[in-house]
Amino acid sequence: MNEYEYNMINLYVPKLAKIINIKQESPDSKLFTLQYQDKSEFEFTHGQFVQIGLFGWGEAPFSLCGPTTEEKTFQIVVREVGDLTKRIQKLTKGQTITVRGPFGNGFPMDKFVNKNVILIGGGCGFVAMRSFVLDHNLGKFNPKNKLQIFYGCLNEESVLFSDELKAWKKKIDYRIALMKPSPKWRGIKGVVTKIFEKVKVVNNAVAVIVGPPIMYKFVIEELTKKGFADTDIYLSLERRMYCGLGVCQHCAIGSYYVCKDGPVFSYSQLKETRGAI
Amino acid sequence: MNRKELYKFLEFLSQQHIVYAPQKDGANLVIEEVIDSHNVVLSSEIPLHSFKKYLVPAKETLFKFDKDKIDEGINSPNQVIFGLTTPDLKAVTLLNQVFKKDPYYQERKKKSLIVGHSLVPKQKYHFFIEKFEEHTLEHLEFDIFLAVKGQNFIVYTGSEDGQRILDDFGYKTYEHIQFAGYIKEEGPDEQMLKINEAMKQGSYMDKLWQDLGKICIECGKCTMVCPVCFCFDVVDQASAEPGTGERKRCWASCFYTDFSEIAGPKTFGEKPKFLQNTAQRIHFWYEHKFVRLPDEIKLAGCVGCGRCTKVCPVGIDIKKNIQKILKVKRIK
Ligand SMILES: Cc1cc2nc3c(=O)[nH]c(=O)nc-3n(C[C@H](O)[C@H](O)[C@H](O)COP(=O)(O)OP(=O)(O)OC[C@H]3O[C@@H](n4cnc5c(N)ncnc54)[C@H](O)[C@@H]3O)c2cc1C
Ligand code: SF4
Ligand code: SF4
Numbered sequence: 001m002n003e004y005e006y007n008m009i010n011l012y013v014p015k016l017a018k019i020i021n022i023k024q025e026s027p028d029s030k031l032f033t034l035q036y037q038d039k040s041e042f043e044f045t046h047g048q049f050v051q052i053g054l055f056g057w058g059e060a061p062f063s064l065c066g067p068t069t070e071e072k073t074f075q076i077v078v079r080e081v082g083d084l085t086k087r088i089q090k091l092t093k094g095q096t097i098t099v100r101g102p103f104g105n106g107f108p109m110d111k112f113v114n115k116n117v118i119l120i121g122g123g124c125g126f127v128a129m130r131s132f133v134l135d136h137n138l139g140k141f142n143p144k145n146k147l148q149i150f151y152g153c154l155n156e157e158s159v160l161f162s163d164e165l166k167a168w169k170k171k172i173d174y175r176i177a178l179m180k181p182s183p184k185w186r187g188i189k190g191v192v193t194k195i196f197e198k199v200k201v202v203n204n205a206v207a208v209i210v211g212p213p214i215m216y217k218f219v220i221e222e223l224t225k226k227g228f229a230d231t232d233i234y235l236s237l238e239r240r241m242y243c244g245l246g247v248c249q250h251c252a253i254g255s256y257y258v259c260k261d262g263p264v265f266s267y268s269q270l271k272e273t274r275g276a277i
Numbered sequence: 278m279n280r281k282e283l284y285k286f287l288e289f290l291s292q293q294h295i296v297y298a299p300q301k302d303g304a305n306l307v308i309e310e311v312i313d314s315h316n317v318v319l320s321s322e323i324p325l326h327s328f329k330k331y332l333v334p335a336k337e338t339l340f341k342f343d344k345d346k347i348d349e350g351i352n353s354p355n356q357v358i359f360g361l362t363t364p365d366l367k368a369v370t371l372l373n374q375v376f377k378k379d380p381y382y383q384e385r386k387k388k389s390l391i392v393g394h395s396l397v398p399k400q401k402y403h404f405f406i407e408k409f410e411e412h413t414l415e416h417l418e419f420d421i422f423l424a425v426k427g428q429n430f431i432v433y434t435g436s437e438d439g440q441r442i443l444d445d446f447g448y449k450t451y452e453h454i455q456f457a458g459y460i461k462e463e464g465p466d467e468q469m470l471k472i473n474e475a476m477k478q479g480s481y482m483d484k485l486w487q488d489l490g491k492i493c494i495e496c497g498k499c500t501m502v503c504p505v506c507f508c509f510d511v512v513d514q515a516s517a518e519p520g521t522g523e524r525k526r527c528w529a530s531c532f533y534t535d536f537s538e539i540a541g542p543k544t545f546g547e548k549p550k551f552l553q554n555t556a557q558r559i560h561f562w563y564e565h566k567f568v569r570l571p572d573e574i575k576l577a578g579c580v581g582c583g584r585c586t587k588v589c590p591v592g593i594d595i596k597k598n599i600q601k602i603l604k605v606k607r608i609k
Contacts, residue, residue, distance in 0.1 A: 008383065009380075011378070014347075213549070240551075243509075247379070248508060252569060255568050274480040
């Protein structure tokens with residue numbers, strides 16, 4: 001049978017990328033700057049992810065977190081949690097890894113046009129927000145729109161991008177809550193929703209939440225209390241995934257695929273789907 | 278074509294192809310490689326293990342790697358999958374859509390000659406299956422189709438490959454069926470749309486799924502025999518030489534607990550996962566068949582072959598479950 005065009009691109013074959021730079025971000029996370037070995041360009045949008053792999057150890061999804069303004073280099077943060085991530089962390093500058101993607105829909109940029117934005121991140125989920133923050137600070141978006149960040153983290157050591165914060169704070173309303181801070185901590189203590197008690201949320205805003213699954217329910221409750229419509233709340237979800245193409249079924253939720261229709265969904269999309277959040 | 282000619286045709290095919298066809302293995306009918314064409318059984322019985330592994334292998338190599346070198350090596354032998362019933366042809370048609378952009382599947386499909394027949398299964402497990410009529414062929418993808426008429430066969434072709442091979446064999450009196458798309462003129466199957474709608478209104482919390490969750494033992498047999506189930510994992514298999522090995526794609530089953538597991542701190546010795554219990558898993562299986570596939574390609578992920586019911590060790594019957602899904606009246 002040969003009715004179909006079959007000179008197709010093989011989306012399972014990764015491209016090789018070289019590690020240009022590595023920076024320790026926290027005790028368990030490293031920021032990797034990558035570039036394709038053939039020096040080809042890399043284009044993506046905020047909130048998208050790539051499948052990063054090592055031959056012999058497989059692949060896993062990681063959020064793209066560099067600015068979109070770089071033509072050739074791109075960045076990911078890898079937190080050590082298992083076999084593959086342990087191996088990736090052992091790599092050094094100049095070594096290669098494999099890349100497929102970018103995948104996913106990314107942030108709802110057209111919803112942001114005349115709106116303020118609040119990003120609410122927990123733990124490693126905060127990684128996914130950095131590319132938007134960097135572009136914002138570079139003046140890529142409407143300067144009239146405000147950006148607010150609520151970030152929940154374990155302790156001082158685990159705060160990601162800590163040496164960039166000084167610059168960030170000049171352009172955005174950045175708030176952080178630490179769950180188990182040192183006795184010296186003067187800031188907000190507790191889970192990320194604590195910030196809602198102390199800080200006024202920007203008005204006329206769209207919210208994007210990225211974090212561990214347990215966080216979503218509580219943050220959505222807070223936002224709803226503050227008058228956010230379901231269509232103005234977005235969530236970026238994590239699921240197991242293999243193909244990134246909406247075929248393997250591991251990341252399916254109801255009628256959606258996290259890899260293809262997500263990872264960013266509006267709350268109104270997911271509200272009726274039990275087990276999604 | 279008469280029986281004698283058919284055996285000759287099978288022998289002709291086996292000169293340049295590996296031929297897989299239904300044959301008896303003890304009490305079961307299975308689709309295996311043909312050594313003696315006289316063992317081929319054309320009957321209305323649906324082989325327990327489907328043709329699936331010949332188009333979507335249980336394990337296949339995506340590429341080999343050696344340090345930084347990738348060897349794609351997409352290549353598959355010429356094969357004939359012979360003697361598929363119309364529900365199995367429906368499954369082939371569906372897989373063709375699902376793997377439309379998959380070079381591995383498409384290569385295998387290109388090298389495969391699919392031969393169907395018109396005997397319609399009668400056993401109690403089947404449903405969704407229509408009586409064979411010529412116009413049903415317009416919406417199925419196949420190369421050659423044998424409509425059984427008494428002791429003889431009326432031969433149809435569904436592709437140029439099918440025509441060519443019959444020409445080469447020297448059989449001229451076939452009729453060509455022009456593929457008219459996999460969805461009928463009157464639109465997607467109505468029964469499918471109804472099940473889709475009913476599934477979308479419910480959730481795994483409904484009684485049906487909670488009940489099934491109590492009896493299903495998560496053996497995954499149903500997903501293995503189903504001609505439509507195609508979920509997979511991708512895993513690396515390292516070779517002895519450091520830095521070398523193969524990336525493989527293997528069948529997965531949504532009934533297995535690791536299916537939705539992600540990395541992270543364990544609770545009560547278990548990794549975080551999204552399908553938490555059996556009820557959720559079996560609901561997920563039906564959701565793929567009756568929600569996602571119909572939404573994506575307007576085809577149900579079930580062709581009604583009844584294989585899953587036949588192999589289920591605890592007697593879960595998909596036909597009865599569909600009736601239950603449809604019966605639930607919801608107050609809006
Ligand atoms: C959209 C998305 C974005 C992500 N972004 C980041 C990020 O920016 N930084 C970061 O550190 N982590 C991120 N993750 C999580 C990251 O993918 C996992 O930490 C990683 O898969 C762990 O792999 P492991 O082999 O070290 O873990 P192990 O527990 O040893 O193995 C997990 C096994 O499951 C497979 N698997 C497939 N998908 C997943 C998954 N989502 N989670 C866990 N296992 C998976 C792996 O291939 C592996 O075989 C993201 C996940 C998703 C879905
Ligand atoms: S779900 Fe059961 S009846 Fe339906 S196609 Fe699969 S095996 Fe056949
Ligand atoms: S065959 Fe039956 S018991 Fe086994 S996983 Fe399928 S439904 Fe459950």
